[in-house]
Amino acid sequence: MEPTTLILFGATGDLAKRKIYPALYNLFADQKLPPSFSLIGLGRREHSDASFQAHVEQSLRQFSRREIRDSASLQSFLTMFRYCILDAGRKEDYAKLLQMVEEREQALRIQPNRLFYLSVGPEFFEKIAAHIQESGLGSANGWKRLVIEKPFGHDLQTARDLNRKLSQAFTEREIFRIDHYLGKPIVQKLEELHQTDPLLRELWSSRRVANVQITASETVGVEERAGYYDQAGAIRDMFQNHMLQLLMMVASHFPADLPRGDGRSKKRSVMEALRPLVKQNTGAAVIRGQYQAGEIQNTPVIGYTAEPGIDSASRNDTFVAAKLLIDDDYWRDVPFYIRTGKRMREKSTRIVVEFKDAKTKSGSRAPNLLVFEIGPDEAITLQFQSKDSSQLEAFDPIRIDAPVSPGNVPEAYENLIDDALHGDPTFFAHWDEVELSWKWVQPVLEAFEENLVPLHLYAAGTYGPAESDRLLAEDGFHWWFDIKPNQPSEQKEGEQSYAYHTNY
Numbered sequence: 001m002e003p004t005t006l007i008l009f010g011a012t013g014d015l016a017k018r019k020i021y022p023a024l025y026n027l028f029a030d031q032k033l034p035p036s037f038s039l040i041g042l043g044r045r046e047h048s049d050a051s052f053q054a055h056v057e058q059s060l061r062q063f064s065r066r067e068i069r070d071s072a073s074l075q076s077f078l079t080m081f082r083y084c085i086l087d088a089g090r091k092e093d094y095a096k097l098l099q100m101v102e103e104r105e106q107a108l109r110i111q112p113n114r115l116f117y118l119s120v121g122p123e124f125f126e127k128i129a130a131h132i133q134e135s136g137l138g139s140a141n142g143w144k145r146l147v148i149e150k151p152f153g154h155d156l157q158t159a160r161d162l163n164r165k166l167s168q169a170f171t172e173r174e175i176f177r178i179d180h181y182l183g184k185p186i187v188q189k190l191e192e193l194h195q196t197d198p199l200l201r202e203l204w205s206s207r208r209v210a211n212v213q214i215t216a217s218e219t220v221g222v223e224e225r226a227g228y229y230d231q232a233g234a235i236r237d238m239f240q241n242h243m244l245q246l247l248m249m250v251a252s253h254f255p256a257d258l259p260r261g262d263g264r265s266k267k268r269s270v271m272e273a274l275r276p277l278v279k280q281n282t283g284a285a286v287i288r289g290q291y292q293a294g295e296i297q298n299t300p301v302i303g304y305t306a307e308p309g310i311d312s313a314s315r316n317d318t319f320v321a322a323k324l325l326i327d328d329d330y331w332r333d334v335p336f337y338i339r340t341g342k343r344m345r346e347k348s349t350r351i352v353v354e355f356k357d358a359k360t361k362s363g364s365r366a367p368n369l370l371v372f373e374i375g376p377d378e379a380i381t382l383q384f385q386s387k388d389s390s391q392l393e394a395f396d397p398i399r400i401d402a403p404v405s406p407g408n409v410p411e412a413y414e415n416l417i418d419d420a421l422h423g424d425p426t427f428f429a430h431w432d433e434v435e436l437s438w439k440w441v442q443p444v445l446e447a448f449e450e451n452l453v454p455l456h457l458y459a460a461g462t463y464g465p466a467e468s469d470r471l472l473a474e475d476g477f478h479w480w481f482d483i484k485p486n487q488p489s490e491q492k493e494g495e496q497s498y499a500y501h502t503n504y
Protein backbone atom coordinates (compact mmCIF):
# COMPACT_ATOMS: atom_id res chain seq x y z
CA MET A 1 0.00 0.00 0.00
CA GLU A 2 1.23 3.49 -0.74
CA PRO A 3 2.35 5.86 2.04
CA THR A 4 -0.57 8.00 3.12
CA THR A 5 -1.37 11.06 5.19
CA LEU A 6 -4.88 11.01 6.59
CA ILE A 7 -6.17 14.52 7.24
CA LEU A 8 -9.12 14.20 9.61
CA PHE A 9 -11.60 17.06 9.91
CA GLY A 10 -13.69 16.57 13.08
CA ALA A 11 -10.88 14.82 14.96
CA THR A 12 -12.28 15.93 18.33
CA GLY A 13 -15.79 14.68 17.55
CA ASP A 14 -17.85 11.73 18.63
CA LEU A 15 -17.63 9.70 15.42
CA ALA A 16 -13.84 9.90 15.37
CA LYS A 17 -13.71 8.77 18.99
CA ARG A 18 -16.18 5.89 18.69
CA LYS A 19 -15.46 4.60 15.22
CA ILE A 20 -12.53 6.09 13.32
CA TYR A 21 -9.69 5.74 15.87
CA PRO A 22 -10.71 2.21 16.94
CA ALA A 23 -10.95 1.23 13.26
CA LEU A 24 -7.48 2.63 12.53
CA TYR A 25 -6.03 0.90 15.57
CA ASN A 26 -7.46 -2.46 14.56
CA LEU A 27 -6.16 -2.01 11.01
CA PHE A 28 -2.77 -1.22 12.51
CA ALA A 29 -2.91 -4.33 14.72
CA ASP A 30 -3.80 -6.40 11.64
CA GLN A 31 -0.88 -4.78 9.78
CA LYS A 32 -3.23 -3.26 7.26
CA LEU A 33 -2.13 0.36 7.56
CA PRO A 34 0.36 1.61 4.98
CA PRO A 35 3.98 1.19 6.15
CA SER A 36 4.33 4.96 6.20
CA PHE A 37 1.16 6.36 7.64
CA SER A 38 0.48 9.58 9.44
CA LEU A 39 -2.69 11.27 10.67
CA ILE A 40 -3.28 14.96 11.24
CA GLY A 41 -6.32 15.62 13.39
CA LEU A 42 -8.21 18.90 13.00
CA GLY A 43 -10.70 20.80 15.14
CA ARG A 44 -11.15 24.14 16.81
CA ARG A 45 -10.43 22.79 20.27
CA GLU A 46 -6.99 23.30 21.81
CA HIS A 47 -4.75 20.25 21.77
CA SER A 48 -1.04 19.64 21.76
CA ASP A 49 0.14 16.55 19.88
CA ALA A 50 0.56 14.84 23.25
CA SER A 51 -2.94 15.66 24.54
CA PHE A 52 -4.43 14.65 21.19
CA GLN A 53 -2.63 11.32 21.37
CA ALA A 54 -3.94 10.87 24.91
CA HIS A 55 -7.46 11.57 23.60
CA VAL A 56 -6.99 8.93 20.90
CA GLU A 57 -5.64 6.44 23.43
CA GLN A 58 -8.65 6.98 25.67
CA SER A 59 -11.00 6.36 22.76
CA LEU A 60 -9.23 3.08 21.98
CA ARG A 61 -9.47 1.93 25.56
CA GLN A 62 -13.18 2.68 25.55
CA PHE A 63 -14.29 1.61 22.08
CA SER A 64 -11.76 -0.70 20.42
CA ARG A 65 -13.01 -4.23 19.78
CA ARG A 66 -9.48 -5.39 20.62
CA GLU A 67 -8.22 -4.94 24.10
CA ILE A 68 -5.08 -2.80 24.30
CA ARG A 69 -2.47 -5.04 25.90
CA ASP A 70 0.81 -4.22 24.23
CA SER A 71 1.87 -0.73 25.27
CA ALA A 72 4.89 -0.65 22.92
CA SER A 73 2.65 -1.29 19.94
CA LEU A 74 0.13 1.27 21.23
CA GLN A 75 2.91 3.86 21.45
CA SER A 76 4.08 3.23 17.90
CA PHE A 77 0.47 3.66 16.77
CA LEU A 78 0.01 6.93 18.68
CA THR A 79 3.24 8.49 17.43
CA MET A 80 1.66 8.64 13.97
CA PHE A 81 -0.87 11.21 15.25
CA ARG A 82 -0.48 14.99 15.11
CA TYR A 83 -2.95 17.78 15.80
CA CYS A 84 -3.58 21.13 14.14
CA ILE A 85 -6.15 23.70 15.22
CA LEU A 86 -8.34 24.60 12.28
CA ASP A 87 -11.59 26.48 11.87
CA ALA A 88 -13.26 25.19 8.72
CA GLY A 89 -14.17 28.72 7.58
CA ARG A 90 -10.73 30.35 8.09
CA LYS A 91 -8.64 30.47 4.95
CA GLU A 92 -5.37 31.09 6.81
CA ASP A 93 -5.83 27.87 8.82
CA TYR A 94 -5.53 25.86 5.60
CA ALA A 95 -2.20 27.51 4.79
CA LYS A 96 -0.99 26.49 8.24
CA LEU A 97 -2.32 22.97 7.65
CA LEU A 98 -0.59 22.71 4.28
CA GLN A 99 2.70 23.63 5.90
CA MET A 100 2.24 21.00 8.59
CA VAL A 101 1.27 18.30 6.07
CA GLU A 102 4.31 19.09 3.91
CA GLU A 103 6.63 19.04 6.91
CA ARG A 104 5.32 15.62 7.94
CA GLU A 105 5.67 14.27 4.41
CA GLN A 106 9.24 15.54 4.21
CA ALA A 107 10.15 14.20 7.64
CA LEU A 108 8.80 10.78 6.70
CA ARG A 109 10.16 11.08 3.15
CA ILE A 110 6.83 10.05 1.71
CA GLN A 111 4.91 11.00 -1.40
CA PRO A 112 2.05 13.47 -0.91
CA ASN A 113 -0.81 10.95 -1.01
CA ARG A 114 -3.56 12.62 0.97
CA LEU A 115 -6.80 11.18 2.26
CA PHE A 116 -9.12 13.96 3.44
CA TYR A 117 -11.76 12.62 5.81
CA LEU A 118 -14.72 14.92 6.60
CA SER A 119 -16.15 13.78 9.93
CA VAL A 120 -17.91 17.11 10.46
CA GLY A 121 -21.44 18.44 10.00
CA PRO A 122 -22.71 18.69 6.41
CA GLU A 123 -22.72 22.49 6.56
CA PHE A 124 -18.92 22.31 6.24
CA PHE A 125 -18.60 19.90 3.31
CA GLU A 126 -18.59 22.44 0.46
CA LYS A 127 -16.50 24.97 2.32
CA ILE A 128 -13.79 22.47 3.25
CA ALA A 129 -13.61 20.99 -0.27
CA ALA A 130 -13.21 24.48 -1.74
CA HIS A 131 -10.48 25.40 0.76
CA ILE A 132 -8.61 22.15 0.07
CA GLN A 133 -8.50 23.14 -3.56
CA GLU A 134 -7.69 26.82 -3.10
CA SER A 135 -4.98 26.28 -0.49
CA GLY A 136 -3.00 23.86 -2.66
CA LEU A 137 -3.60 20.99 -0.23
CA GLY A 138 -5.25 19.09 -3.03
CA SER A 139 -2.79 19.79 -5.80
CA ALA A 140 0.34 17.95 -4.69
CA ASN A 141 2.09 15.43 -6.84
CA GLY A 142 0.45 12.35 -5.32
CA TRP A 143 -3.10 11.07 -5.16
CA LYS A 144 -5.89 12.74 -3.21
CA ARG A 145 -9.17 11.28 -1.96
CA LEU A 146 -12.15 12.65 -0.09
CA VAL A 147 -14.05 10.50 2.40
CA ILE A 148 -17.34 12.08 3.30
CA GLU A 149 -19.90 11.15 5.95
CA LYS A 150 -23.65 11.40 5.61
CA PRO A 151 -25.95 13.24 5.18
CA PHE A 152 -25.32 13.82 1.47
CA GLY A 153 -27.89 16.56 0.86
CA HIS A 154 -31.30 17.22 2.39
CA ASP A 155 -33.27 16.50 -0.77
CA LEU A 156 -32.65 16.00 -4.48
CA GLN A 157 -31.74 19.61 -5.22
CA THR A 158 -29.40 20.14 -2.27
CA ALA A 159 -27.68 16.82 -2.99
CA ARG A 160 -27.11 17.90 -6.60
CA ASP A 161 -25.82 21.30 -5.46
CA LEU A 162 -23.44 19.65 -3.01
CA ASN A 163 -22.17 17.22 -5.60
CA ARG A 164 -21.57 20.00 -8.11
CA LYS A 165 -19.52 21.93 -5.54
CA LEU A 166 -17.49 18.88 -4.49
CA SER A 167 -16.84 18.06 -8.14
CA GLN A 168 -14.98 21.34 -8.51
CA ALA A 169 -12.32 20.02 -6.17
CA PHE A 170 -12.52 16.21 -6.52
CA THR A 171 -13.44 13.88 -9.35
CA GLU A 172 -16.04 11.16 -8.80
CA ARG A 173 -13.25 8.57 -8.60
CA GLU A 174 -11.71 10.56 -5.75
CA ILE A 175 -14.91 10.84 -3.69
CA PHE A 176 -15.69 8.06 -1.21
CA ARG A 177 -19.21 8.56 0.21
CA ILE A 178 -19.55 6.51 3.37
CA ASP A 179 -22.69 4.51 3.85
CA HIS A 180 -21.40 2.31 6.62
CA TYR A 181 -24.07 -0.33 5.98
CA LEU A 182 -21.94 -1.18 2.96
CA GLY A 183 -19.04 -1.90 5.31
CA LYS A 184 -20.94 -4.58 7.21
CA PRO A 185 -19.60 -8.08 6.56
CA ILE A 186 -22.99 -9.67 5.79
CA VAL A 187 -23.88 -6.89 3.36
CA GLN A 188 -20.54 -7.32 1.60
CA LYS A 189 -21.21 -11.07 1.51
CA LEU A 190 -24.30 -10.45 -0.64
CA GLU A 191 -22.15 -9.54 -3.59
CA GLU A 192 -19.66 -12.33 -2.97
CA LEU A 193 -22.38 -14.99 -2.57
CA HIS A 194 -23.94 -13.92 -5.82
CA GLN A 195 -20.69 -14.21 -7.65
CA THR A 196 -19.65 -17.55 -6.19
CA ASP A 197 -22.91 -19.41 -5.68
CA PRO A 198 -24.75 -20.59 -8.81
CA LEU A 199 -27.67 -21.88 -6.69
CA LEU A 200 -28.30 -18.45 -5.26
CA ARG A 201 -28.16 -16.87 -8.71
CA GLU A 202 -30.71 -19.43 -9.88
CA LEU A 203 -33.07 -18.54 -7.03
CA TRP A 204 -32.71 -14.79 -7.43
CA SER A 205 -35.74 -13.72 -9.47
CA SER A 206 -39.52 -13.46 -9.59
CA ARG A 207 -39.69 -17.12 -10.64
CA ARG A 208 -38.68 -18.17 -7.14
CA VAL A 209 -39.05 -15.17 -4.84
CA ALA A 210 -42.44 -14.12 -3.47
CA ASN A 211 -41.28 -11.00 -1.66
CA VAL A 212 -38.28 -9.42 0.08
CA GLN A 213 -38.45 -7.69 3.47
CA ILE A 214 -35.82 -5.29 4.74
CA THR A 215 -36.04 -4.09 8.33
CA ALA A 216 -33.84 -1.78 10.37
CA SER A 217 -35.41 -1.17 13.76
CA GLU A 218 -33.95 0.70 16.68
CA THR A 219 -35.05 0.75 20.30
CA VAL A 220 -33.48 4.14 21.00
CA GLY A 221 -35.31 7.43 20.52
CA VAL A 222 -33.75 10.63 19.23
CA GLU A 223 -31.25 10.85 22.12
CA GLU A 224 -28.97 13.86 21.67
CA ARG A 225 -29.77 14.38 17.98
CA ALA A 226 -33.15 16.11 18.34
CA GLY A 227 -32.27 19.23 16.34
CA TYR A 228 -31.02 17.28 13.36
CA TYR A 229 -33.53 14.45 13.52
CA ASP A 230 -36.64 16.64 13.66
CA GLN A 231 -35.59 18.13 10.32
CA ALA A 232 -34.58 14.81 8.78
CA GLY A 233 -36.95 12.10 9.99
CA ALA A 234 -36.58 8.39 9.30
CA ILE A 235 -37.01 8.98 5.58
CA ARG A 236 -33.79 11.02 5.28
CA ASP A 237 -31.86 9.59 8.20
CA MET A 238 -32.25 5.91 7.25
CA PHE A 239 -34.44 5.29 4.24
CA GLN A 240 -32.89 7.39 1.47
CA ASN A 241 -29.40 6.09 2.18
CA HIS A 242 -29.01 2.90 4.24
CA MET A 243 -32.29 1.20 3.37
CA LEU A 244 -32.07 1.88 -0.35
CA GLN A 245 -28.45 0.72 -0.33
CA LEU A 246 -29.58 -2.56 1.23
CA LEU A 247 -32.27 -2.83 -1.45
CA MET A 248 -29.66 -2.29 -4.17
CA MET A 249 -27.35 -4.88 -2.65
CA VAL A 250 -30.03 -7.54 -2.34
CA ALA A 251 -31.71 -6.93 -5.70
CA SER A 252 -28.57 -6.63 -7.83
CA HIS A 253 -27.36 -9.48 -9.98
CA PHE A 254 -23.60 -9.57 -9.72
CA PRO A 255 -22.16 -11.84 -12.42
CA ALA A 256 -19.39 -14.26 -11.48
CA ASP A 257 -16.82 -12.52 -13.68
CA LEU A 258 -17.66 -8.98 -12.52
CA PRO A 259 -14.47 -6.93 -12.05
CA ARG A 260 -14.12 -5.47 -8.55
CA GLY A 261 -15.81 -2.09 -8.34
CA ASP A 262 -18.19 -2.72 -11.23
CA GLY A 263 -20.97 -3.86 -8.89
CA ARG A 264 -21.95 -0.23 -8.60
CA SER A 265 -23.27 -0.22 -12.17
CA LYS A 266 -25.52 -3.16 -11.22
CA LYS A 267 -26.80 -1.24 -8.23
CA ARG A 268 -27.51 1.75 -10.42
CA SER A 269 -29.56 -0.48 -12.77
CA VAL A 270 -31.75 -1.52 -9.83
CA MET A 271 -32.41 2.11 -8.94
CA GLU A 272 -33.15 2.98 -12.54
CA ALA A 273 -35.74 0.21 -12.68
CA LEU A 274 -37.41 1.21 -9.40
CA ARG A 275 -41.01 2.19 -10.15
CA PRO A 276 -41.35 5.89 -9.29
CA LEU A 277 -44.06 7.14 -6.96
CA VAL A 278 -46.50 9.89 -7.81
CA LYS A 279 -46.76 12.40 -4.98
CA GLN A 280 -50.56 12.27 -4.76
CA ASN A 281 -50.57 8.45 -4.52
CA THR A 282 -47.67 8.08 -2.12
CA GLY A 283 -49.97 7.06 0.76
CA ALA A 284 -50.82 3.79 -1.03
CA ALA A 285 -47.21 2.61 -0.87
CA VAL A 286 -45.68 4.49 2.05
CA ILE A 287 -46.63 4.41 5.73
CA ARG A 288 -45.51 7.28 7.95
CA GLY A 289 -45.37 6.81 11.71
CA GLN A 290 -44.33 8.58 14.89
CA TYR A 291 -43.79 6.99 18.29
CA GLN A 292 -45.90 7.78 21.29
CA ALA A 293 -45.11 6.94 24.90
CA GLY A 294 -44.73 3.23 25.60
CA GLU A 295 -42.37 0.68 27.08
CA ILE A 296 -38.98 -0.52 25.91
CA GLN A 297 -37.68 -3.62 27.74
CA ASN A 298 -40.30 -3.05 30.47
CA THR A 299 -39.14 0.53 31.02
CA PRO A 300 -41.57 3.38 30.31
CA VAL A 301 -40.39 5.87 27.71
CA ILE A 302 -41.84 9.18 26.58
CA GLY A 303 -43.35 9.92 23.17
CA TYR A 304 -41.49 11.68 20.36
CA THR A 305 -43.13 15.08 20.81
CA ALA A 306 -42.29 15.07 24.53
CA GLU A 307 -38.57 14.50 23.82
CA PRO A 308 -36.29 17.42 24.79
CA GLY A 309 -35.61 19.63 21.78
CA ILE A 310 -38.59 18.36 19.76
CA ASP A 311 -41.46 20.68 18.86
CA SER A 312 -44.59 19.44 20.69
CA ALA A 313 -46.54 19.85 17.41
CA SER A 314 -43.94 18.04 15.30
CA ARG A 315 -45.28 15.76 12.57
CA ASN A 316 -41.88 14.32 11.84
CA ASP A 317 -41.63 10.67 10.85
CA THR A 318 -39.82 8.34 13.24
CA PHE A 319 -41.02 5.32 11.26
CA VAL A 320 -41.36 4.65 7.55
CA ALA A 321 -42.55 1.50 5.81
CA ALA A 322 -42.85 1.23 2.03
CA LYS A 323 -43.59 -1.17 -0.75
CA LEU A 324 -41.29 -0.85 -3.74
CA LEU A 325 -41.44 -2.51 -7.14
CA ILE A 326 -38.54 -3.05 -9.50
CA ASP A 327 -39.64 -3.11 -13.12
CA ASP A 328 -36.95 -5.26 -14.65
CA ASP A 329 -36.89 -8.81 -16.01
CA TYR A 330 -35.72 -10.27 -12.72
CA TRP A 331 -38.04 -8.66 -10.24
CA ARG A 332 -41.23 -7.60 -12.02
CA ASP A 333 -44.19 -8.01 -9.58
CA VAL A 334 -42.04 -9.00 -6.59
CA PRO A 335 -42.76 -6.56 -3.75
CA PHE A 336 -39.80 -5.29 -1.74
CA TYR A 337 -41.04 -4.13 1.66
CA ILE A 338 -38.82 -1.81 3.65
CA ARG A 339 -39.36 -0.51 7.16
CA THR A 340 -37.25 1.44 9.59
CA GLY A 341 -38.10 3.12 12.85
CA LYS A 342 -37.09 4.32 16.26
CA ARG A 343 -38.37 3.12 19.62
CA MET A 344 -39.39 -0.20 18.18
CA ARG A 345 -39.70 -3.53 19.96
CA GLU A 346 -36.20 -4.76 19.18
CA LYS A 347 -32.95 -3.65 17.67
CA SER A 348 -32.49 -5.56 14.49
CA THR A 349 -31.29 -5.15 10.93
CA ARG A 350 -32.30 -8.01 8.69
CA ILE A 351 -33.24 -8.96 5.16
CA VAL A 352 -35.73 -11.79 4.63
CA VAL A 353 -36.23 -13.33 1.20
CA GLU A 354 -39.48 -15.31 1.11
CA PHE A 355 -39.70 -18.00 -1.58
CA LYS A 356 -42.66 -19.15 -3.61
CA ASP A 357 -43.79 -22.68 -4.45
CA ALA A 358 -44.09 -24.16 -1.04
CA LYS A 359 -47.68 -25.35 -0.91
CA THR A 360 -48.51 -27.96 1.75
CA LYS A 361 -51.08 -30.72 1.27
CA SER A 362 -53.69 -28.49 2.82
CA GLY A 363 -52.79 -25.87 0.29
CA SER A 364 -51.77 -23.31 2.90
CA ARG A 365 -48.63 -21.26 2.54
CA ALA A 366 -45.46 -22.61 4.10
CA PRO A 367 -42.67 -20.66 2.50
CA ASN A 368 -38.95 -21.17 2.83
CA LEU A 369 -36.90 -18.17 3.81
CA LEU A 370 -33.38 -16.95 3.24
CA VAL A 371 -32.45 -14.64 6.08
CA PHE A 372 -29.56 -12.19 6.23
CA GLU A 373 -29.06 -11.08 9.84
CA ILE A 374 -26.99 -7.93 9.56
CA GLY A 375 -27.04 -6.73 13.17
CA PRO A 376 -26.66 -7.07 16.07
CA ASP A 377 -26.28 -10.78 15.24
CA GLU A 378 -24.61 -11.66 11.98
CA ALA A 379 -25.58 -14.74 10.04
CA ILE A 380 -27.05 -15.99 6.81
CA THR A 381 -29.57 -18.79 7.25
CA LEU A 382 -31.81 -20.78 4.99
CA GLN A 383 -34.95 -21.62 6.90
CA PHE A 384 -37.21 -24.48 5.84
CA GLN A 385 -40.62 -24.54 7.35
CA SER A 386 -40.65 -27.95 8.95
CA LYS A 387 -44.22 -28.30 10.11
CA ASP A 388 -47.59 -27.89 8.54
CA SER A 389 -48.75 -24.31 8.72
CA SER A 390 -51.50 -25.34 11.18
CA GLN A 391 -48.69 -25.58 13.76
CA LEU A 392 -47.54 -22.09 12.95
CA GLU A 393 -44.13 -20.93 11.92
CA ALA A 394 -41.68 -23.61 13.04
CA PHE A 395 -38.40 -23.35 11.23
CA ASP A 396 -35.33 -25.45 10.87
CA PRO A 397 -32.64 -22.89 10.19
CA ILE A 398 -29.59 -24.03 8.27
CA ARG A 399 -26.64 -21.77 8.75
CA ILE A 400 -25.09 -20.89 5.44
CA ASP A 401 -22.62 -18.41 6.76
CA ALA A 402 -21.77 -16.84 10.09
CA PRO A 403 -18.62 -15.37 11.57
CA VAL A 404 -16.37 -18.05 13.05
CA SER A 405 -15.54 -15.91 16.06
CA PRO A 406 -18.26 -13.26 16.32
CA GLY A 407 -16.30 -11.00 18.72
CA ASN A 408 -13.44 -10.81 16.28
CA VAL A 409 -15.08 -9.54 13.11
CA PRO A 410 -13.81 -6.27 11.63
CA GLU A 411 -16.24 -3.42 12.14
CA ALA A 412 -17.79 -1.66 9.15
CA TYR A 413 -15.46 1.32 9.57
CA GLU A 414 -12.39 -0.91 9.44
CA ASN A 415 -13.48 -2.39 6.13
CA LEU A 416 -14.35 1.01 4.69
CA ILE A 417 -11.24 2.88 5.82
CA ASP A 418 -9.14 -0.02 4.54
CA ASP A 419 -10.87 0.25 1.15
CA ALA A 420 -10.44 4.03 1.05
CA LEU A 421 -6.71 3.65 1.80
CA HIS A 422 -6.50 1.25 -1.15
CA GLY A 423 -8.62 3.49 -3.37
CA ASP A 424 -11.22 0.75 -3.78
CA PRO A 425 -14.69 2.31 -4.27
CA THR A 426 -16.70 -0.96 -4.33
CA PHE A 427 -18.48 -0.41 -1.03
CA PHE A 428 -18.97 3.36 -1.24
CA ALA A 429 -22.03 5.07 -2.66
CA HIS A 430 -21.51 6.33 -6.20
CA TRP A 431 -23.11 9.66 -7.04
CA ASP A 432 -25.49 7.95 -9.50
CA GLU A 433 -26.87 5.79 -6.68
CA VAL A 434 -27.22 8.77 -4.35
CA GLU A 435 -28.96 10.88 -6.97
CA LEU A 436 -31.34 8.07 -8.00
CA SER A 437 -32.16 7.42 -4.34
CA TRP A 438 -33.04 11.06 -3.77
CA LYS A 439 -35.07 11.04 -6.99
CA TRP A 440 -37.18 8.13 -5.72
CA VAL A 441 -37.58 9.67 -2.29
CA GLN A 442 -38.34 13.23 -3.43
CA PRO A 443 -42.14 12.74 -3.98
CA VAL A 444 -42.32 11.11 -0.54
CA LEU A 445 -40.61 14.13 1.05
CA GLU A 446 -43.08 16.43 -0.67
CA ALA A 447 -46.08 14.28 0.23
CA PHE A 448 -44.99 14.28 3.90
CA GLU A 449 -44.42 18.03 3.78
CA GLU A 450 -47.89 18.64 2.33
CA ASN A 451 -49.49 16.11 4.69
CA LEU A 452 -50.75 13.98 1.82
CA VAL A 453 -49.72 10.89 3.77
CA PRO A 454 -51.37 10.35 7.17
CA LEU A 455 -49.13 10.30 10.23
CA HIS A 456 -49.90 7.14 12.20
CA LEU A 457 -48.93 7.10 15.86
CA TYR A 458 -47.51 3.91 17.34
CA ALA A 459 -46.70 2.96 20.90
CA ALA A 460 -42.99 2.81 21.69
CA GLY A 461 -41.90 -0.80 22.00
CA THR A 462 -43.99 -2.09 19.09
CA TYR A 463 -43.24 -2.79 15.43
CA GLY A 464 -44.67 0.52 14.25
CA PRO A 465 -48.23 1.38 13.25
CA ALA A 466 -50.72 -1.36 12.30
CA GLU A 467 -50.87 0.14 8.80
CA SER A 468 -47.36 -1.22 8.22
CA ASP A 469 -48.74 -4.76 8.73
CA ARG A 470 -51.65 -3.95 6.45
CA LEU A 471 -49.26 -2.97 3.67
CA LEU A 472 -48.14 -6.60 3.48
CA ALA A 473 -51.50 -8.17 4.38
CA GLU A 474 -53.04 -6.59 1.27
CA ASP A 475 -50.69 -8.78 -0.77
CA GLY A 476 -51.23 -11.86 1.40
CA PHE A 477 -47.92 -11.54 3.29
CA HIS A 478 -46.77 -10.60 6.77
CA TRP A 479 -43.53 -9.37 8.34
CA TRP A 480 -41.45 -12.33 9.43
CA PHE A 481 -39.98 -12.80 12.91
CA ASP A 482 -41.84 -10.01 14.71
CA ILE A 483 -42.01 -10.97 18.36
CA LYS A 484 -45.61 -11.29 19.54
CA PRO A 485 -46.73 -8.62 22.05
CA ASN A 486 -46.53 -10.84 25.14
CA GLN A 487 -43.50 -12.82 24.05
CA PRO A 488 -40.30 -11.90 25.97
CA SER A 489 -37.48 -10.38 23.96
CA GLU A 490 -33.84 -10.53 24.90
CA GLN A 491 -31.67 -7.51 25.42
CA LYS A 492 -29.05 -7.95 22.75
CA GLU A 493 -25.43 -7.16 23.21
CA GLY A 494 -24.44 -3.81 21.79
CA GLU A 495 -27.74 -2.21 22.78
CA GLN A 496 -26.64 1.11 24.14
CA SER A 497 -27.91 4.59 24.26
CA TYR A 498 -26.02 5.88 21.25
CA ALA A 499 -28.19 7.73 18.80
CA TYR A 500 -26.40 6.26 15.81
CA HIS A 501 -26.31 2.77 17.23
CA THR A 502 -28.59 0.91 14.85
CA ASN A 503 -26.67 2.53 12.19
CA TYR A 504 -23.79 0.47 13.43
Ligand SMILES: NC(=O)c1ccc[n+]([C@@H]2O[C@H](COP(=O)([O-])OP(=O)(O)OC[C@H]3O[C@@H](n4cnc5c(N)ncnc54)[C@H](OP(=O)(O)O)[C@@H]3O)[C@@H](O)[C@H]2O)c1
Binds near residue numbers: 012015089121122
Ligand atom coordinates in the same frame (compact mmCIF):
# COMPACT_ATOMS: atom_id res chain seq x y z
N1 LIG B 1 -22.41 7.46 9.02
C1 LIG B 1 -23.24 7.74 9.98
O1 LIG B 1 -24.27 7.14 10.17
C2 LIG B 1 -22.83 8.82 10.88
C3 LIG B 1 -22.69 8.53 12.21
C4 LIG B 1 -22.25 9.53 13.02
C5 LIG B 1 -21.97 10.76 12.49
N2 LIG B 1 -22.15 10.99 11.18
C6 LIG B 1 -21.84 12.29 10.61
O2 LIG B 1 -20.48 12.55 10.89
C7 LIG B 1 -20.29 13.90 11.21
C8 LIG B 1 -19.60 14.05 12.55
O3 LIG B 1 -20.39 13.50 13.57
P1 LIG B 1 -19.97 13.56 15.10
O4 LIG B 1 -20.96 12.72 15.82
O5 LIG B 1 -18.54 13.27 15.29
O6 LIG B 1 -20.22 15.10 15.47
P2 LIG B 1 -19.64 15.93 16.70
O7 LIG B 1 -19.32 15.06 17.85
O8 LIG B 1 -20.55 17.08 16.91
O9 LIG B 1 -18.25 16.46 16.14
C9 LIG B 1 -18.17 17.49 15.21
C10 LIG B 1 -16.73 17.75 14.86
O10 LIG B 1 -16.70 18.85 13.97
C11 LIG B 1 -15.75 19.78 14.43
N3 LIG B 1 -16.16 21.13 14.06
C12 LIG B 1 -17.34 21.75 14.36
N4 LIG B 1 -17.34 23.00 13.87
C13 LIG B 1 -16.15 23.18 13.26
C14 LIG B 1 -15.55 24.26 12.57
N5 LIG B 1 -16.18 25.44 12.41
N6 LIG B 1 -14.31 24.09 12.07
C15 LIG B 1 -13.66 22.93 12.23
N7 LIG B 1 -14.16 21.87 12.87
C16 LIG B 1 -15.39 22.00 13.38
C17 LIG B 1 -15.72 19.60 15.93
O11 LIG B 1 -14.49 20.00 16.43
P3 LIG B 1 -14.27 21.28 17.42
O12 LIG B 1 -15.45 21.36 18.30
O13 LIG B 1 -12.99 20.96 18.11
O14 LIG B 1 -14.15 22.42 16.49
C18 LIG B 1 -15.86 18.10 16.05
O15 LIG B 1 -14.62 17.48 15.93
C19 LIG B 1 -21.69 14.53 11.14
O16 LIG B 1 -21.84 15.07 9.85
C20 LIG B 1 -22.63 13.37 11.27
O17 LIG B 1 -23.84 13.58 10.59
C21 LIG B 1 -22.55 10.03 10.37
